[in-house]
Amino acid sequence: MSDPTPLSAADVAKVAVLARLNLTDEEVERFTGQLASILGHAADLAALDLSALKVTEHPLELINVLRSDEVRPSLDRAEVLSQAPAVADHRFLVPQIVGEEG
Amino acid sequence: MSARRIAAEVAAGNRRAIEVVEASLEEISTHDGELHAFTEVHAEAAREAARGIDAAVAEGRGVGPLAGVPIGVKDNICQRGRVTSCASKILDGWRPPYDATVVRSLEAAGAIIIGTTNMDEFAMGSSTENSAYGPTKNPVDPSRVPGGSSGGSAAAVGAGMVPLSLGSDTGGSIRQPAAFCGVVGVKPTYGLVSRYGLVAFASSLDQVGPFAQSVEDAALLLEVIAGHDPLDSTSLDVPAPMLVDRLDDGVGGLRVGLCRDLIEGASPEITAAVTASAELLAAAGAEIVEMSIPELHYGLSAYYLIAPAEASSNLARYDGVRYGLRVDAANVAEMNAASRTAGFGDEVKRRIMLGTYALSAGYYDAYYAQAQRTRTLIINAFADAYRSVDLILGATTPTTAFGLGAKVSDPMEMYLSDVFTIPTNLAGHPAISVPAGSDAAGLPIGVQLLGPALSEERLLRAAAVIEKGRS
Numbered sequence: 001m002s003d004p005t006p007l008s009a010a011d012v013a014k015v016a017v018l019a020r021l022n023l024t025d026e027e028v029e030r031f032t033g034q035l036a037s038i039l040g041h042a043a044d045l046a047a048l049d050l051s052a053l054k055v056t057e058h059p060l061e062l063i064n065v066l067r068s069d070e071v072r073p074s075l076d077r078a079e080v081l082s083q084a085p086a087v088a089d090h091r092f093l094v095p096q097i098v099g100e101e102g
Numbered sequence: 103m104s105a106r107r108i109a110a111e112v113a114a115g116n117r118r119a120i121e122v123v124e125a126s127l128e129e130i131s132t133h134d135g136e137l138h139a140f141t142e143v144h145a146e147a148a149r150e151a152a153r154g155i156d157a158a159v160a161e162g163r164g165v166g167p168l169a170g171v172p173i174g175v176k177d178n179i180c181q182r183g184r185v186t187s188c189a190s191k192i193l194d195g196w197r198p199p200y201d202a203t204v205v206r207s208l209e210a211a212g213a214i215i216i217g218t219t220n221m222d223e224f225a226m227g228s229s230t231e232n233s234a235y236g237p238t239k240n241p242v243d244p245s246r247v248p249g250g251s252s253g254g255s256a257a258a259v260g261a262g263m264v265p266l267s268l269g270s271d272t273g274g275s276i277r278q279p280a281a282f283c284g285v286v287g288v289k290p291t292y293g294l295v296s297r298y299g300l301v302a303f304a305s306s307l308d309q310v311g312p313f314a315q316s317v318e319d320a321a322l323l324l325e326v327i328a329g330h331d332p333l334d335s336t337s338l339d340v341p342a343p344m345l346v347d348r349l350d351d352g353v354g355g356l357r358v359g360l361c362r363d364l365i366e367g368a369s370p371e372i373t374a375a376v377t378a379s380a381e382l383l384a385a386a387g388a389e390i391v392e393m394s395i396p397e398l399h400y401g402l403s404a405y406y407l408i409a410p411a412e413a414s415s416n417l418a419r420y421d422g423v424r425y426g427l428r429v430d431a432a433n434v435a436e437m438n439a440a441s442r443t444a445g446f447g448d449e450v451k452r453r454i455m456l457g458t459y460a461l462s463a464g465y466y467d468a469y470y471a472q473a474q475r476t477r478t479l480i481i482n483a484f485a486d487a488y489r490s491v492d493l494i495l496g497a498t499t500p501t502t503a504f505g506l507g508a509k510v511s512d513p514m515e516m517y518l519s520d521v522f523t524i525p526t527n528l529a530g531h532p533a534i535s536v537p538a539g540s541d542a543a544g545l546p547i548g549v550q551l552l553g554p555a556l557s558e559e560r561l562l563r564a565a566a567v568i569e570k571g572r573s
Contacts, residue, residue, distance in 0.1 A: 007459070011459065012455065012459075015455045015458045015459045015462065016455060018458050018462065019414060019442075019454045019455055019458045020421070020435070020438045020439040020442050021439060021442055021443050021446070021451055021454065021455070022439050022440065022443040023443075031451070031452060031455060034452060034513050034514075035452065035455060035456055035459070037513070037514050038406055038452075038456060038513065038514055038517070039456075039459075039469070041402070041403050041406070041514060042403040042406070042407055042469065042473070044399075044400060044403055045400060045403045045404060045407075045472050045473060045476050046468065046472065048400070048472075048475075048476065048479070050472065050475035050476065050478075050479060053475045053478045053479060053482075054475070054478055055471055055474035055475050055477075055478065056474050056475075056477040056478045056481060056528075057306065057474060058306045058336075059292045059293075059306060059307075059481075059528075059529060059530025060292060060293055060336060060338070060530065062335075062336065065335060067332065075199045075200055076199060079199040080199045080424075082197075082199075083196055083197060083198075083199065083424075083425045084423070084424055084425060085422060085423070085425075085426070085427070085428035086428065092423050092424055094423055094434050094437070095430070095431065095432065095433050095434050095437050096433070097433070097434050
């Protein structure tokens with residue numbers, strides 16, 4: 001497996017957008033150096049030929065378990081909504097989505 | 103005093119739970135101004151719970167195995183109606199509408215939750231310096247860190263403010279602070295303890311576990327919290343282990359691997375403590391085998407791709423809509439970003455970005471999939487090792503507790519303090535850190551015992567031998 005290309009400031013700026021984080025130019029610069037250092041440490045993995053191994057996504061061999069389809073108590077709606085930043089008519093309230101300009 | 107003895111005396115009516123709680127509150131008021139192990143102390147609720155236990159004893163009703171025992175609970179384990187913030191501004195003031203299953207188990211056992219303990223934000227860190235509440239100090243030397251991310255839980259037990267606490271361990275967050283604070287810390291087998299109500303960091307690695315001043319108390323607490331939970335789809339459907347009754351059975355006939363790769367790079371004093379622990383096990387009848395598992399060296403790199411990848415997905419839920427901080431903006435996307443930018447600290451942002459990058463198109467195979475294959479490599483290497491040994495012995499940490507501020511500016515340097523604890527999490531196995539002396543500066547040293555899945559009973563027996571041999 002070949003080494004991926006080094007991390008650039010443009011990569012970090014793009015990732016921040018994907019992760020819904022606003023970064024200042026100074027933060028982009030600082031995080032680029034730190035993340036490049038961490039990814040540099042992972043170069044030891046890039047040097048391994050692991051093509052014969054499967055990926056491990058989880059330590060247990062999980063199988064899907066379904067409970068019986070019966071009504072059970074759930075969280076108290078008022079208690080849940082009491083923790084939301086904004087609520088209207090028993091629903092979570094967000095800024096307007098429909099009708100926004102592109 | 104030990105948790106087991108407190109519970110026995112309370113149950114027998116020889117000691118009142120309210121007195122135990124008052125004594126614990128007194129210790130907290132004496133020490134916690136300086137140490138800051140607790141983010142919140144639930145004094146009145148604890149007193150009320152204690153009176154309930156005392157009334158039950160007086161009326162001859164049965165009480166549980168932790169009757170009247172004060173306990174601290176890490177700030178990422180949901181307590182209904184009480185602030186559970188993961189030491190993050192983004193969850194500041196959040197009061198969960200439900201209890202974690204382990205909280206229910208504690209209460210059913212008669213334990214008294216006396217406070218919520220400090221941590222690195224979202225359990226990301228190795229020093230408890232990444233807390234929105236400010237750092238916790240090491241009870242042995244307050245100029246040093248208690249370790250992390252469960253530093254508050256470790257310091258609370260280390261300082262004697264509570265006999266027990268709960269933490270969580272994703273890459274060493276119970277064992278490393280246990281070593282730094284001179285207490286016992288157990289990372290159980292993945293799936294043995296319910297994660298329902300544990301705020302998710304890296305779901306394939308996270309596990310709740312106990313801190314205690316003794317191996318026996320750790321065993322007692324682990325018995326209480328272990329067991330199948332239908333509310334956690336990753337919970338193992340196995341009976342809760344019997345640990346306390348087997349603690350004195352010794353290590354005769356066990357083969358223990360002294361693992362070079364979990365010792366190399368440790369300070370000379372820590373290396374000597376591991377050797378001395380091996381000698382104690384040998385003297386008790388174990389066969390010590392020197393061994394190497396070179397694949398473990400890849401654990402750190404694999405972990406720092408897998409854990410951030412899972413975190414970037416798990417922490418996507420903090421969007422300013424259903425709970426936690428919202429910073430208003432003109433539209434939803436800007437509100438999401440403004441809220442997350444204001445709510446997350448730098449280490450959390452670093453890991454989210456690292457994980458997002460490792461999962462992004464063009465890099466997924468090179469980073470994330472390669473890390474997942476490395477995880478398989480490490481699991482296979484452990485499986486090979488456990489064909490010839492029953493347990494593995496090594497150091498918990500390369501150094502003893504470092505100074506506050508010493509590693510905050512260099513994330514990679516901070517990550518290296520977890521190099522010996524991470525492989526266990528990747529494999530989903532259990533491990534324990536047990537105190538094994540101190541260095542020239544008087545700072546605690548921990549040694550680590552590792553075992554295959556569901557070997558807790560064997561691990562705790564061996565840890566008890568080391569503990570007894572040193573006393």
